[in-house]
Amino acid sequence: MLDSAGRPKDRAEVQNVETIAMGFARVLRGSGLSIPVSSVMLFVEALRLTGIDKRSSVYWSGRVTLLQDPEEILIYNRAFAVFWEGQRSRGIEVAMPPITVTLATDDPSQESIDNDAEVNSPGPKISVRFSRIETLKAKDFSDCSSGELRELHQLIGNLKFSSSRRASLRKRDAKKNNKKLNLSKSVRKAFETDGEPVYLKYSRKDTRPRRLVLLLDVSGSMEPYARALIRLAHAAVVGRADVEAFTVGTRLTRITRELTSRDPDAALRSAADSVRDWSGGTRLGATLTEFN
Numbered sequence: 406m407l408d409s410a411g412r413p414k415d416r417a418e419v420q421n422v423e424t425i426a427m428g429f430a431r432v433l434r435g436s437g438l439s440i441p442v443s444s445v446m447l448f449v450e451a452l453r454l455t456g457i458d459k460r461s462s463v464y465w466s467g468r469v470t471l472l473q474d475p476e477e478i479l480i481y482n483r484a485f486a487v488f489w490e491g492q493r494s495r496g497i498e499v500a501m502p503p504i505t506v507t508l509a510t511d512d513p514s515q516e517s518i519d520n521d522a523e524v525n526s527p528g529p530k531i532s533v534r535f536s537r538i539e540t541l542k543a544k545d546f547s548d549c550s551s552g553e554l555r556e557l558h559q560l561i562g563n564l565k566f567s568s569s570r571r572a573s574l575r576k577r578d579a580k581k582n583n584k585k586l587n588l589s590k591s592v593r594k595a596f597e598t599d600g601e602p603v604y605l606k607y608s609r610k611d612t613r614p615r616r617l618v619l620l621l622d623v624s625g626s627m628e629p630y631a632r633a634l635i636r637l638a639h640a641a642v643v644g645r646a647d648v649e650a651f652t653v654g655t656r657l658t659r660i661t662r663e664l665t666s667r668d669p670d671a672a673l674r675s676a677a678d679s680v681r682d683w684s685g686g687t688r689l690g691a692t693l694t695e696f697n
Contacts, residue, residue, distance in 0.1 A: 422452045425463075429488050433471060436484045444471050460489055554633070561636045562669060566644050570612040579609040616647045620696065623680060624654040624687035631683070632673065639664045639672045653692040654682035 426449045430440045451466035464485060472481055549557060579585065590606035598604070619638045623631045638650040642664040652658045663675040677683060 422457060423449055425457060426452055429467065429485075430471070432484050432488045433481065436480050438471075438477055438480060438484075439473070440471055444473075463489070557633065558636050558669065561633065562640050564637070564640050564644075566617060566641045566648070568615045568617050571615050573611040573613045575611045575613075576608040577611040579607045585609055614645075614647060616649065617641060617645065619648070619650045620693075621650065621652045622654070622687070622689070623652045623683050625684045626687070628684045635660075635664075635673055635676055636669060639669050639676075643667060643672075651696065652676075652680050652683075653687075653689060653696075654680075655686045655688045655692075656682050657692040657695045658682070 426445055430445045430448070433440050447470040448467055451470050452463065455462040455466050457463055467485065468478070468481060472478065576587065578587075585607055587606045587608040590608070591602055591604075594604050594606055595602045619641060621631070621634045621638055623634070627634075638648075638660070641648045642650060642661060643666075648661070649659070650661050650664055652660055658680050660676040660679055663679050664672045666672040666675065
């Protein structure tokens, strides 16, 4: 029974809801999902409103409050089935319409969806998107094929670089509420009104982006990653005006000029030709001392 606020009147029922919610959360965590305490509290509130006499109500209450990512749905479904099999003895109804899961990809040519099955399915439909870009973002460069490396290089070339700003020696005109009087400009302005300071000028300190400096390890141990690092440096150099790039191995080599070409392949070849210690040894202490 529920009270006027939608909560169970029976204290034992309240405790039962909390016990079930916490038990199911432990099952989900044991399945590898991250379930914060705040989500469990929301799940308890949802169960108090919907009740625990129908499995479908409990299923959707949990899915809405406990999951953070659509990719967690399949794990949730398996954990839910296992957990609620053990709850049937409490009189919870177990019938629930089947769920149709379709996989969508970023490449339309690779999509394969059974439209007939989707139309005939009486249950809810879930579309899970597979992103090749997301897969490549999490993959180690040393494990990538040549085709995957080409895709990664294209992704790197699309990156936008920004940095924090620092105070500049230059000043910028500002409004009066900045409370910083620019005396020299105010005096010059007074010459226009016969020496009377009718118009006061204010200014504030200007800011400018901090310079971005990249130190790229191209020693032998970093060989699988060196070309990707150079691609990253190239994207930064052509995308911003205040970037410096150096390679470190057995010596320090400035490659900023070589990376100014808009052609990434030409820039990579030029940089590789200028670095004499590519895939060689490493003297990081000496090269960093030279840089400083």
